Amino acid sequence: MAEPRRFLALVLPRLATDRLARRDPALSRRPCATWQAVGSARRLAAVNAVAERAGLSPGLPLADALAALPALVALPADRGADAAALRALAAWASGFTPLAAPAPPDGVILDITGCAHLFGGEPGLLAAAAGRLRRAGFTVRAALADTAAGALALARGSAEDRIVPPGQQAEAVSRLPLTTLRLPPEAAELCARLGLDTVGALDSLARGPAARRLGPATLALLDEAMGRSTRPISPLRPAPPLRAVLDCPEPLLTAEAIATALSRLLASLCRDLAERDLGARRLGLACHRTDATLQRLGIGTAEASRDPDHLARLLVPKIARIDPGFGIERLVLAAESVEPLAARQRGLPATGGEAAARREALARLIDRLRNRLGQGAVFRLDPFPAHWPEASLRSADPASPPRRGPWPERPRPLRLLPCPRRLPARAPLPDGPPETIGQEPVTRAEGPERILPAWWLPPAGQAARDYWRVETASGRRLWVFATGEGATRAWFLHGRFG
Amino acid sequence: MPATPHATDDRRTVLDRLRARLARLETPPARPALSPLPLAPAIDRALPWRGLCRGALHEIVAADEGAGVAFACLIAARAGPAVAWIATRPDPCPAGLRAWGIDPAGLLVVRARPEDLLWAAEECFRNKALDAVLLFAPALSLTTSRRLHLAAEESGCTGLILQQDIEGRAPSAARSRWRVSPLPGAAGPAHLMPAPRWRLELLRARGGDPAAWTVQWDEARRALLVEGRADG
Numbered sequence A: 001m002a003e004p005r006r007f008l009a010l011v012l013p014r015l016a017t018d019r020l021a022r023r024d025p026a027l028s029r030r031p032c033a034t035w036q037a038v039g040s041a042r043r044l045a046a047v048n049a050v051a052e053r054a055g056l057s058p059g060l061p062l063a064d065a066l067a068a069l070p071a072l073v074a075l076p077a078d079r080g081a082d083a084a085a086l087r088a089l090a091a092w093a094s095g096f097t098p099l100a101a102p103a104p105p106d107g108v109i110l111d112i113t114g115c116a117h118l119f120g121g122e123p124g125l126l127a128a129a130a131g132r133l134r135r136a137g138f139t140v141r142a143a144l145a146d147t148a149a150g151a152l153a154l155a156r157g158s159a160e161d162r163i164v165p166p167g168q169q170a171e172a173v174s175r176l177p178l179t180t181l182r183l184p185p186e187a188a189e190l191c192a193r194l195g196l197d198t199v200g201a202l203d204s205l206a207r208g209p210a211a212r213r214l215g216p217a218t219l220a221l222l223d224e225a226m227g228r229s230t231r232p233i234s235p236l237r238p239a240p241p242l243r244a245v246l247d248c249p250e251p252l253l254t255a256e257a258i259a260t261a262l263s264r265l266l267a268s269l270c271r272d273l274a275e276r277d278l279g280a281r282r283l284g285l286a287c288h289r290t291d292a293t294l295q296r297l298g299i300g301t302a303e304a305s306r307d308p309d310h311l312a313r314l315l316v317p318k319i320a321r322i323d324p325g326f327g328i329e330r331l332v333l334a335a336e337s338v339e340p341l342a343a344r345q346r347g348l349p350a351t352g353g354e355a356a357a358r359r360e361a362l363a364r365l366i367d368r369l370r371n372r373l374g375q376g377a378v379f380r381l382d383p384f385p386a387h388w389p390e391a392s393l394r395s396a397d398p399a400s401p402p403r404r405g406p407w408p409e410r411p412r413p414l415r416l417l418p419c420p421r422r423l424p425a426r427a428p429l430p431d432g433p434p435e436t437i438g439q440e441p442v443t444r445a446e447g448p449e450r451i452l453p454a455w456w457l458p459p460a461g462q463a464a465r466d467y468w469r470v471e472t473a474s475g476r477r478l479w480v481f482a483t484g485e486g487a488t489r490a491w492f493l494h495g496r497f498g
Numbered sequence B: 001m002p003a004t005p006h007a008t009d010d011r012r013t014v015l016d017r018l019r020a021r022l023a024r025l026e027t028p029p030a031r032p033a034l035s036p037l038p039l040a041p042a043i044d045r046a047l048p049w050r051g052l053c054r055g056a057l058h059e060i061v062a063a064d065e066g067a068g069v070a071f072a073c074l075i076a077a078r079a080g081p082a083v084a085w086i087a088t089r090p091d092p093c094p095a096g097l098r099a100w101g102i103d104p105a106g107l108l109v110v111r112a113r114p115e116d117l118l119w120a121a122e123e124c125f126r127n128k129a130l131d132a133v134l135l136f137a138p139a140l141s142l143t144t145s146r147r148l149h150l151a152a153e154e155s156g157c158t159g160l161i162l163q164q165d166i167e168g169r170a171p172s173a174a175r176s177r178w179r180v181s182p183l184p185g186a187a188g189p190a191h192l193m194p195a196p197r198w199r200l201e202l203l204r205a206r207g208g209d210p211a212a213w214t215v216q217w218d219e220a221r222r223a224l225l226v227e228g229r230a231d232g
Helices: A015-023 A025-029 A049-053 A062-068 A079-093 A121-135 A148-157 A169-174 A185-194 A199-203 A207-214 A216-225 A255-275 A308-321 A353-373 B005-026 B041-046 B065-079 B094-100 B114-126 B142-155
Strands: A007-011 A032-038 A041-047 A073-076 A100-103 A107-111 A141-145 A243-252 A278-289 A294-305 A328-340 A378-383 A393-396 A415-423 A440-451 A465-472 A477-483 A490-496 B057-062 B083-087 B107-111 B132-136 B158-164 B176-183 B197-205 B211-218 B223-229
Touching (some): A015 A032, A015 A041, A015 A079, A032 A049, A062 A073, A079 A100, A107 A148, A148 A169, A148 A216, A169 A199, A185 A207, A199 A216, A207 A216, A243 A255, A255 A278, A255 A308, A255 A328, A278 A308, A294 A353, A308 A353, A353 A378, A353 B107, A353 B114, A378 B094, A415 A477, A490 B065, B041 B197, B041 B223, B057 B142, B065 B083, B065 B094, B065 B132, B065 B158, B065 B176, B065 B197, B107 B114
Parallel strands (some): A032 A073, B083 B107, B083 B132, B132 B158
Antiparallel strands (some): A007 A107, A032 A041, A243 A328, A278 A294, A278 A328, A378 A393, A378 B107, A440 A465, A477 A490, B176 B197
């Protein structure tokens, strides 16, 4: 059986004023309050310790408060900033456990299962977390219990820090005032009318009628606070990674099953990408096998994409490479590289006109071809400043912006042999054109165009090439060159003209 | 029981409706008619489509590898800027392609293993982003060529299949088959290359008759000049 979970709740009852005092330390010595408009009246939303000692409390009309305490610093409440401060605190709390989440409106909840020993046990961890917050200027009440709702209720309802040992939560919580549960407003009002003042009183009601009158959410909260049910928290992480996870109840063994699982993962991942206006350039699929080994595969795209169908077409053909062994129990699909992507793409018809649609179609074609033929098998040829013709071409990514030149001005063939081929040609003059190629007489020859080697590049000592455009008696038009001197002079075929 | 006039009428309407439905199912959905690709006025007149039809396969039997590819390039350039060159060992020379009207920036080069060649070709034919595809392939079976033709028809892409000149070829779904053989250039000085000259044979055209011409390429005007019919 799994280790019972333990939660640490850190409740900040004066979050609003503490937040302001952290920005302006002078405020902590003066009475300070925030106010908000409730209907047509302005009422206090939060007060600091000095103001509370002077007799102010939240809910008091602002005019009354100022009359009673003219020195009061009253500032408008800013719920958004309070929530942001809470999120920042939850991110900070990630230093104690990876599972930390804000618990609005006033708390942070930490799932510390298995983490306490790192801080010298639960008391040590509680003291460390609460102590650091106090030193930072926050009023903190901390409680440690079996469930998140229980810990929060205990923190709100206790004057000092509490650690409730495992299994004793129900007793501790039932004595707390009902307001510590933060019930939905309607339910809270109804409970007050019924005279239910403690959690225990609410718990003693018959469940059927209580659920009908107070709503199932209230009872779920009650059960959680009493430790009868638990619920994982949604941890806040600084940058949620873009990935989708699927745990399979039955290990997957067939390619079809993996493909089905993959389509679900893709749908979820593409939804996440769309929420962030991102598209994936690289996806990785990790298949965790039952024998605790991992199988991976990945794809890349020419243009950022979050179209599940397109990505599936790229991934599915690769499933055959996965060896499921005794079965795959967990699949993790992660967007390893993402790029901003306008909202236009999502398998919807492109609205960017025909050109955009064609561009997108081309990017998909390139992805599909590369996926099967290999990255280097689909390319565009860009000019490259080099001397030898075969070196003056560079394979470029077809999705990259094209380099339009400069291309050589001299006539070039239509097809260029990647490697010049030796020709059985004969030339009567040392620097002249060939007279025959094999048995075929050469009728025309234009040239020579001398191309020198790039002498600064190895290998040293390459000879210059004299290129000729020739036409044979049958009408074939070839690009040939001669290289070498005297007896070593040799002829090569390098290209064909139309 | 004899049918009443009313019932006959009904039956006729039902039959008409069914026929209309069948016609809808059988004819492809209406799409804007693609204008044929012009070659040269004299050649266009001899072709059933008054030019070379787009969205179809055309086979080019290259008696010489240079001339056949050049003919394919000039057709592709007239189809549009996005052209794919698919071969097991692609060897285009972008600088030279420009003379035939192809912009190297729009040329997608695809190198495929022999077993992947037809798959890659079908992917390209199916794609609406490409205007023309040059496929260097061995002889296609009737089934394969029909498959590629349907893909090209759907997307409007013009497929140019470059094949070696072999005897006794299998029937194919291509709309036309050409043979391009180089001819010696027009008379002129021996130290200057003449304009390319070919014997252009229309071996087969669906709905047309075979014909042959002697043509010359005018690079400056990017035009195919017909010297005369060369039927023999």
